[in-house]
Amino acid sequence: MTTAPLTPETPPVDAPRRKRGRPPAAVQTIVTAPYDPADYLTTPARVHALLEAAFEEDDGDGKLITHAIGAAARARGMAEVAAAAGLNPTTIYRSLSPSSSPSLPTVLKVLRALGYRLVPEAIFAETAKNPEGD
Secondary structure, X not given: OOOOOOOOOOOOOOOOOOOXXXXXXXXXXXXXXXXXXXXXXXOHHHHHHHHHHHHHHOOOOXXXXXXXXXXXXXXXXXXXXXXXXXOOHHHHHHHXXXXXXXXXXXXXXXXHHHOOOXXXXXXXXXXXXXXXXX
């Protein structure tokens, strides 16, 4: 179908009318639960994969790493992690919440309680070949 260009003599076209008959169906609401990665960290390999990805993909502000460590702690059981870290569970929850920036000692204690430690790794080949800078 081709349409002719509108000219002053072309009458306006009425808007299409709604079909008569049944009213539109009622809107259905869908109830969803918040996504928590801790629900899927059922094996040590999954925890390791999450932490490894978080350390690789973090953009430098530490939020992704903090979120991953918090998910790993929730998956293990916050009370168990808190006891192993020598911290209060409430402190860990607050420290690893999305809106906070935990201190390095807190992160190190929680990582150690999860069975991990931070290890420096060179990103540039020159640094890896000659760490003393000679």
